[in-house]
Amino acid sequence: MEDARALRMDAATLRTLTGLLHLAGAAVCAVALTHRLFWGLSSQTIAGQNFFAYLTIQSNVAFAIVWTVAGVAALRDRLDHPRITAAQAVVLSWTATAGIVFAFLVWQAGERAIRIDVPWSDQVLHFWLPALAVLDWLFTPGRGRAPRRVVPIVLAYPLLWGGFTMWRGSLIGWYPYYFLDLRQVSGPPEFLMTSGAALSIFAAVSASLVWARRRHVGAPPEHAGRLSLGRATGRLRRRRRG
Known part of the structure; x- marks a missing residue:
């Protein structure tokens, strides 16, 4: 009994x-996004209306929102929804792909021979936070298996974003990434290959x-529950027979 309580306390602490x-x-993501905005404006590397046009910025805004929700859920519930x-x-x-x-x-x-400055906020958004999130994804407790439908959902976003960005770029003459601008690549083959x-x-x-x-989680929680119930029922039957 004491061992079970200790395990529950350890799980709650984790x-x-x-x-x-x-x-x-x-919070770190929000601070880095804010710094990246003001750094870009002060260095005149972006226009204010183009800041949220970057896939990296949009995905990190989503990252901050989802991690806030996940953080509150972890403080309240034993398992993630x-x-x-x-x-x-x-x-x-x-964010990892970005x-x-x-x-x-x-x-x-x-x-x-094109100069690209990489401030600390870019390093946080592109490298440090994704690396931390990968470790969290692999090792933190209370999370179930990810559904396979994640893959098409992930692909749908850059496809929609790319189509809108190409259309918007043709109107304003600006693209967030050079390979989307056919004027900066050798032609459609390079564009298609890079995209x-x-x-x-x-x-x-x-x-x-x-x-x-x-692979890490193994059987889904509901399946594991059925297995545990089946084992408990079998043990009860054996005890009655004995």
């Missing part, structure tokens, strides 16, 4: 720490996160 971690991560788990998988896929693509863009800018590579990364990251969580 859930509390998980909730605080999520709320702290959401399946929708919270799915939402975390989606936003983590977006970090990978950003690293590629910085490398390509160097190859093209296809980005979508492939989105698919690979989301599929890997879903697979890792499903």
Whole structure:
């Protein structure tokens, strides 16, 4: 009995720490987004009306919201709701992929002799928070398996965002990323190759996160509950026979 109580207390403590971690991560994300906005305005690298046009900014706004909700849920409940788990998988896929693509863009800018400044807020949004979120995704307790429908949801967003961005760019003559501007690439083949590579990364990251969580958790909670009930019933029958 005492061992069971100790385990419950340990689980409750871990859930509390998980909730605080999520709320702290959401706060850091909000601070980094604010710094990135004012840094961009002061350095004249962005216009105010274009700040939220970046996929990275949009995905990190979603990250801050979802982690706030997940943090409050972890402080209140022993287990995450399946929708919270799915939402975390989606936003983590977006932010992790944005970090990978950003690293590629910085490398390509160097190859093209194009200067890209990377302030601390960009480093937090593109690298540190996604890395923390991956560790949280793999190891924190109280989270179930991620549904496979996460993958098409993850892919739907960059497709819709890309279509709208291309349309908006044709009107205002500005694009958040160079490979979306046909004037800055060698032609449609490079555009298709780069865009296809980005979508492939989105698919690979989301599929890997879903697979890792499903492998880590094993049987779904409801299935595990049926197994436990079946075992308990079997034990009761054996006791009666004895």
